[in-house]
Amino acid sequence: MEGPINKIKISLDGKTIFAPKGSTIVEAARENGIYIPTLCHFEGTDPKACCRICTVKINNRLMTSCTTPIAEGMEIESNSAELNDLRKSIVELLFVSGNHFCPTCEKSGNCELQALAYRFKMLVPRFPYSFPRKEVDASSPKIIKEQNRCIACKRCIKTIRDEKGRHYFAYKNRGQHLEVVLDPVLGAAMPDDLARKAMENCPVGSILYKEKGFDEPIGTRKYDKQPIGSEIENQS
Amino acid sequence: MNKKIIATTSLAGCFGCHMSILDIDERILDLIELVEFDKSPIDDIKKFTQPVDIGIIEGGCCNSENTQILKYFRENCKILVSLGECAIMGGLPAMRNGIPIQECLNEAYLDGPTVQENHEHIIPNDEELPLLLDKVYPCHEVVKIDYFLPGCPPRADLIWNALYALITENPMEMPYEVVKFD
Ligand code: SF4
Ligand code: SF4
Ligand code: FES
Numbered sequence: 001m002e003g004p005i006n007k008i009k010i011s012l013d014g015k016t017i018f019a020p021k022g023s024t025i026v027e028a029a030r031e032n033g034i035y036i037p038t039l040c041h042f043e044g045t046d047p048k049a050c051c052r053i054c055t056v057k058i059n060n061r062l063m064t065s066c067t068t069p070i071a072e073g074m075e076i077e078s079n080s081a082e083l084n085d086l087r088k089s090i091v092e093l094l095f096v097s098g099n100h101f102c103p104t105c106e107k108s109g110n111c112e113l114q115a116l117a118y119r120f121k122m123l124v125p126r127f128p129y130s131f132p133r134k135e136v137d138a139s140s141p142k143i144i145k146e147q148n149r150c151i152a153c154k155r156c157i158k159t160i161r162d163e164k165g166r167h168y169f170a171y172k173n174r175g176q177h178l179e180v181v182l183d184p185v186l187g188a189a190m191p192d193d194l195a196r197k198a199m200e201n202c203p204v205g206s207i208l209y210k211e212k213g214f215d216e217p218i219g220t221r222k223y224d225k226q227p228i229g230s231e232i233e234n235q236s
Numbered sequence: 237m238n239k240k241i242i243a244t245t246s247l248a249g250c251f252g253c254h255m256s257i258l259d260i261d262e263r264i265l266d267l268i269e270l271v272e273f274d275k276s277p278i279d280d281i282k283k284f285t286q287p288v289d290i291g292i293i294e295g296g297c298c299n300s301e302n303t304q305i306l307k308y309f310r311e312n313c314k315i316l317v318s319l320g321e322c323a324i325m326g327g328l329p330a331m332r333n334g335i336p337i338q339e340c341l342n343e344a345y346l347d348g349p350t351v352q353e354n355h356e357h358i359i360p361n362d363e364e365l366p367l368l369l370d371k372v373y374p375c376h377e378v379v380k381i382d383y384f385l386p387g388c389p390p391r392a393d394l395i396w397n398a399l400y401a402l403i404t405e406n407p408m409e410m411p412y413e414v415v416k417f418d
Contacts, residue, residue, distance in 0.1 A: 099331075099333075099334070101321075101327070101328065101330075101331060102321070102388070102417035102418045103321055103327070103328070103388035103417065103418045104328065104331075105418075108417065108418045109418065114417060117417070118412065118415060118416070121410070121415065123324075123384040123385070123386055123415070124318070124324050124325075124374075124376065124384040124386070125325075128377060129325060129326070129330075129333075129374060129377075131326075131330065131333035131334045131371060132334055133334035133335065134334070218418065224413065224416075225412070225413055226412070227412055
């Protein structure tokens, strides 16, 4: 089959699709109405591949599809029982390695981690809960940094900067003590719109805009009725 | 069909999950045709009177009494179901996990902003009181649990679908909207 000009032909889960040269696998799939789960990746930014949720199989090798560009004739496996269980296990690991008390969380219903758990029908994580001790930093006038829920996806680090390009958020410590913290100096004078954007861009409830509580009734939130990814799957 | 025997308990929970059982509305009339309740706060039967088919656990384990009751349920029930976030992951009580128990007790009885008139600085430790555990444990970290129904509380439809499936030994329906963590 000849494809459209300037487009590359690949096979995804046995289906032939076309996408522009230079697209990543995630983008190519999305353009064709196929959802590959992502979590740390934020559209329009450089993928950093921290979470591995988007893992697919290419020639029997596991690769992150948010970073891998498509190539002519590539054969990709994504929506298989094996890969979905792998993804589910990552979600479960994230749940047990932080403190995710969804019933008390401002982001519940709009949270991408929770939505992925719903999509993969997680009823209980297969791993034991670690209940780490984490702090809540409410020192900034605009936001609360809730460390119990941070999944270290780097989205805030990448997307929240001032006009000079300085980052509001940064990594602190290493290994299991790694945290994403707010710069105290910049944080003290954070503009309102940036604070709201920070809350929006965080996939979970780790960045909270102050004085905004639970303002959407249960049943009307983003992932109450439709699984994450259905906006892509139902687009055509 | 013989009626299935059901037992329920609330460990470190708030009874919200039990309220949600009642929230199945008029289907409760269908339920009593299908099941008989044994030990449960609903009928106030304190001790098992017969082998039970389905045991429903609300709440996690925060003290020695909770673990005793949970083990008692495991010994007497063929199937155990963790109902709700507290049974599944500790829930709100588990927010103390990670904080040393002495610190929690000090906050509750000595230093907290709402502590008044505890002039003798007493932290209750009467031997009649169940012993607090070092942290709140999810039920499946104490005994084997067969099924998990999340939610805070679990939606009544989820509870009904699960009970109906277990009673009639059919596969369970799990529509997307009914499996939620809040
Ligand atoms: S961040 Fe998401 S998964 Fe974590 S507690 Fe909040 S809603 Fe639940
Ligand atoms: S605060 Fe949110 S956006 Fe930033 S790294 Fe943590 S989870 Fe990601
Ligand atoms: S979305 Fe690709 S690694 Fe996180």
